[in-house]
Amino acid sequence: MVRTPTKPQLLSGNEAIARGAYEAGVKVAASYPGTPATEILESLATYEGIHAQWSPNEKVALDVAFGAALGGVRALASMKHVGLNVAADSLFTIAYTGATAGLVVVSADDPGMHSSQNEQDNRHYARAAKVPMLEPADSQEAKDFVIEAFHISEEFDTPVLLRTTTRISHGKSPVRLGRRRQPRPRSFERQTRKYVMIPGHARGRHVVVEERLERLRQLSNTIPLNRIEMGDPDLGIIAAGAAYQYAREARPGASFLKLGMSYPLPDELIRNFAARVRRVFIIEELDPFLEEQVAALGIKVRGKPRSMRLGELDAAAVAAALGDKPPAPEPITDLPARPPVLCPGCPHAGVFYVLRKLKAVVAGDIGCYTLSVLPPLEAMDTCICMGAAIGNAAGLERAFAVAGDQRPVVGTLGDSTFVHAGIAPLIDLVYNQGCATIVILDNGTTAMTGRQDHPATGRTARGERTHQLDLEALCRACGVDDVAVVDPYNLEALEQALKRAIAARHPSVVITRHECVLLTRGAPRKPAHVVEEMCVGCGLCLGLGCPALGAIAAEPKGRLKPSINQELCAGCGLCAQICRREAIEWEQP
Amino acid sequence: MGTAVTAPTNIMLVGVGGQGIILASEVLCRALLNAGWQVKKSEVHGMAQRGGSVRTDVRFGSEIHAPLISAGTADLLVAFEQLEALRYAHFLRPRGLVLLSTERIMPVTILTGPHPYPENTPSRLEQRGAQVRLVDAPGIAAEAGNPRTAGIALMGALAEYVEISAPAWRKAITALVPERYRDVNRDAFRRGRRLKADRAG
Numbered sequence: 001m002v003r004t005p006t007k008p009q010l011l012s013g014n015e016a017i018a019r020g021a022y023e024a025g026v027k028v029a030a031s032y033p034g035t036p037a038t039e040i041l042e043s044l045a046t047y048e049g050i051h052a053q054w055s056p057n058e059k060v061a062l063d064v065a066f067g068a069a070l071g072g073v074r075a076l077a078s079m080k081h082v083g084l085n086v087a088a089d090s091l092f093t094i095a096y097t098g099a100t101a102g103l104v105v106v107s108a109d110d111p112g113m114h115s116s117q118n119e120q121d122n123r124h125y126a127r128a129a130k131v132p133m134l135e136p137a138d139s140q141e142a143k144d145f146v147i148e149a150f151h152i153s154e155e156f157d158t159p160v161l162l163r164t165t166t167r168i169s170h171g172k173s174p175v176r177l178g179r180r181r182q183p184r185p186r187s188f189e190r191q192t193r194k195y196v197m198i199p200g201h202a203r204g205r206h207v208v209v210e211e212r213l214e215r216l217r218q219l220s221n222t223i224p225l226n227r228i229e230m231g232d233p234d235l236g237i238i239a240a241g242a243a244y245q246y247a248r249e250a251r252p253g254a255s256f257l258k259l260g261m262s263y264p265l266p267d268e269l270i271r272n273f274a275a276r277v278r279r280v281f282i283i284e285e286l287d288p289f290l291e292e293q294v295a296a297l298g299i300k301v302r303g304k305p306r307s308m309r310l311g312e313l314d315a316a317a318v319a320a321a322l323g324d325k326p327p328a329p330e331p332i333t334d335l336p337a338r339p340p341v342l343c344p345g346c347p348h349a350g351v352f353y354v355l356r357k358l359k360a361v362v363a364g365d366i367g368c369y370t371l372s373v374l375p376p377l378e379a380m381d382t383c384i385c386m387g388a389a390i391g392n393a394a395g396l397e398r399a400f401a402v403a404g405d406q407r408p409v410v411g412t413l414g415d416s417t418f419v420h421a422g423i424a425p426l427i428d429l430v431y432n433q434g435c436a437t438i439v440i441l442d443n444g445t446t447a448m449t450g451r452q453d454h455p456a457t458g459r460t461a462r463g464e465r466t467h468q469l470d471l472e473a474l475c476r477a478c479g480v481d482d483v484a485v486v487d488p489y490n491l492e493a494l495e496q497a498l499k500r501a502i503a504a505r506h507p508s509v510v511i512t513r514h515e516c517v518l519l520t521r522g523a524p525r526k527p528a529h530v531v532e533e534m535c536v537g538c539g540l541c542l543g544l545g546c547p548a549l550g551a552i553a554a555e556p557k558g559r560l561k562p563s564i565n566q567e568l569c570a571g572c573g574l575c576a577q578i579c580r581r582e583a584i585e586w587e588q589p
Numbered sequence: 590m591g592t593a594v595t596a597p598t599n600i601m602l603v604g605v606g607g608q609g610i611i612l613a614s615e616v617l618c619r620a621l622l623n624a625g626w627q628v629k630k631s632e633v634h635g636m637a638q639r640g641g642s643v644r645t646d647v648r649f650g651s652e653i654h655a656p657l658i659s660a661g662t663a664d665l666l667v668a669f670e671q672l673e674a675l676r677y678a679h680f681l682r683p684r685g686l687v688l689l690s691t692e693r694i695m696p697v698t699i700l701t702g703p704h705p706y707p708e709n710t711p712s713r714l715e716q717r718g719a720q721v722r723l724v725d726a727p728g729i730a731a732e733a734g735n736p737r738t739a740g741i742a743l744m745g746a747l748a749e750y751v752e753i754s755a756p757a758w759r760k761a762i763t764a765l766v767p768e769r770y771r772d773v774n775r776d777a778f779r780r781g782r783r784l785k786a787d788r789a790g
Contacts, residue, residue, distance in 0.1 A: 010628060036634065170632055170633060245654040249654040328660055328661060338696040
């Protein structure tokens with residue numbers, strides 16, 4: 001990937017960020033997969049001359065990137081918005097220390113929650129951690145702003161937050177590529193008052209941070225990333241990122257203050273702009289982050305209605321906020337929903353089928369398996385954040401003991417999620433003598449985000465072999481003596497293992513191990529068949545929620561005679577094992 | 590292309606996660622770029638891709654800002670699946686065109702939900718003022734020899750309605766489809782393009 005074509009390339013924002021990092025001479029990049037940030041590191045891993053790694057979680061990723069920047073080379077850490085919660089502990093103090101070479105942290109937010117558990121607005125992190133923030137509005141800017149972010153990082157000795165949203169990260173637009181620069185590595189120098197944050201040192205650094213913020217504010221006033229585009233002086237719109245694009249579309253003739261550096265805000269530029277237009281509107285997605293700060297400057301601003309703090313904008317929504325009446329055809333509402341589903345042959349399906357059968361209270365976690373909350377499986381009771389399943393299960397079990405609730409408590413989380421944030425709570429469970437059952441759904445990949453490797457797969461971000469974390473040994477080392485491994489394609493063995501673990505009065509781990517079907521796509525498979533004369537239409541098999549089964553059970557009222565879509569069926573045999581009348585023919589591989 | 594600023598053309602591709610919408614839209618965008626247009630595309634990854642309803646927005650013209658198509662402004666709706674055509678019908682502008690695949694994929698929710706799989710999709714779309722062209726994409730893909738080429742067959746059918754030269758399309762397919770699937774996809778594209786799209790009734 002050293003070629004440098006002059007024709008613009010169609011890149012996603014994430015690919016453009018990776019390209020920007022490459023051109024800026026980044027040497028080390030780290031991340032944990034999370035939509036919509038995943039492809040930044042995936043793309044970085046395709047470049048020569050960059051060490052790009054998946055870390056077990058975002059905090060580790062940021063710590064590694066900071067260490068690299070401290071060591072004298074440009075480094076980048078990327079993550080989805082909630083990933084920055086995990087890395088925030090590091091970010092807030094790295095903001096005090098600065099580094100030796102440039103450090104850029106990318107946060108990809110998800111307004112509209114296309115693939116997230118919350119809709120937090122990470123612009124607040126820039127303000128809370130007192131670090132500068134850049135917000136690109138398309139792929140070209142995504143690339144250019146990364147390069148600019150490294151300049152700012154080194155000139156002001158601060159980590160820089162580059163904040164995108166789903167539409168910037170996963171939107172594609174043309175990008176002009178440039179050459180890779182190769183900044184000379186800087187030399188790490190021992191400066192304990194700068195890098196060892198004991199209170200006495202940190203007090204001094206806080207002074208530096210506040211002074212730096214003032215200098216950054218001056219930069220924000222003069223940097224070309226913040227620019228006035230004068231149009232009709234009747235209406236002045238202040239916007240950044242995707243919101244700017246929607247506003248340009250909705251009111252092409254208006255005057256704009258386009259913010260590329262959105263923290264610290266350019267106070268003088270904003271005052272100047274406000275003086276040149278009759279009305280000032282702020283257009284922004286999610287929280288009134290700009291609105292409140294601009295209002296605090298004493299400028300009379302019109303923000304968007306409170307209801308528009310929810311979800312994504314588009315040009316029509318912006319037009320409506322500005323008082324227009326864009327066309328709004330009514331959607332057709334009497335349609336069956338089509339939520340995402342577990343894949344045909346998903347090894348998680350059988351686990352949740354059995355857990356529901358056992359009437360377990362299931363503390364869930366972040367991954368494909370969260371889809372088991374939907375009908376017909378309906379087998380999950382909580383989903384909060386990465387690694388929460390184990391602690392949540394421990395607490396539920398504690399409460400049930402007090403309340404005399406007899407229902408079994410099971411925590412379920414994937415292999416990648418377990419490595420991310422499940423180890424400490426498993427130690428807690430043992431240490432505090434809990435006896436919840438923990439199921440590690442080990443499908444050998446980080447499936448939901450598109451099959452990324454992690455420490456327990458034994459492969460790196462570049463697909464090279466490395467040490468493979470032994471999950472059983474790890475659980476035992478945490479103090480769990482009762483560790484069972486079972487193939488979730490074998491429903492009888494699975495049910496026995498879960499029953500036994502649930503009945504035990506000590507902490508237990510059941511590792512359900514079967515490769516994700518997406519990893520074996522294209523391999524020979526033998527689809528199952530319904531034996532028409534044996535099937536009584538009881539519908540038991542449909543309780544799995546398998547798309548290969550559900551796909552044709554479209555009969556009107558009455559019994560649901562399933563048949564099996566031969567294109568979709570993975571031949572896992574779960575439905576055949578559930579059938580009590582041997583009405584599904586299936587060949588065990 | 591031209592120097593005058595023209596209104597962007599909006600094409601929305603809708604269907605079910607796993608139907609190959611991402612590849613088809615990649616081919617479309619690459620072909621548009623090859624033809625000299627400014628292009629923006631927007632889609633979502635992650636959870637939404639697991640067999641759920643998916644939508645990809647493609648916009649092209651001499652100058653493009655918003656990455657998303659607003660309701661009532663899509664010039665073309667390319668529906669890889671019938672139910673999904675109805676779900677996104679309100680994005681179409683008046684007299685907009687639907688390229689409607691004959692494909693029907695039952696969602697799991699029809700087993701437990703209140704709504705059956707809808708019938709008469711073409712006429713329901715026409716009642717809303719849309720023009721409908723029915724495309725037997727699964728049939729074309731089968732003829733080409735690989736059911737997974739249905740999306741590229743739809744791009745072939747789409748070729749009649751967008752200003753992209755044949756070489757621009759060809760280069761896009763060559764650049765984006767892995768070599769061992771290239772011929773079958775080229776074949777599906779040609780068959781889709783040759784198709785006298787049936788007026789739906």
